[in-house]
Amino acid sequence: MTAPQYITLTNASKMFALSLKTLRRLFDDGTISGYRTEGGHRRISLESMRQFVERDDAFVLDVLHRMGLR
Incomplete structure (x- = not known):
């Protein structure tokens, strides 16, 4: 079993073509999971x-x- 992988909001935004604001909202409402660093940054x-x-x-x-692509 591999360890879970986490990415920054900026990387997620680029990979999935979503705005940072949308990713923050999805994270904050629990739609997507992750954690916050000690400095308060989100990792998805x-x-x-x-x-x-x-x-x-x-x-x-x-x-x-x-x-x-389509």
Whole structure:
């Protein structure tokens, strides 16, 4: 079993074509999980993001479209 992987909000924003504001809201309302560093910065679980994306096919299609892949 591999250790959970976490990414910064900035990296998640770039990877999933979401604004930082949206990612903050999703994290704060518990839609995506992760943790806060001692300095208060959010770290997002990659597994949580994967599950979020898989739950919403429309979201996936929109991201692919914005990335020019569809």
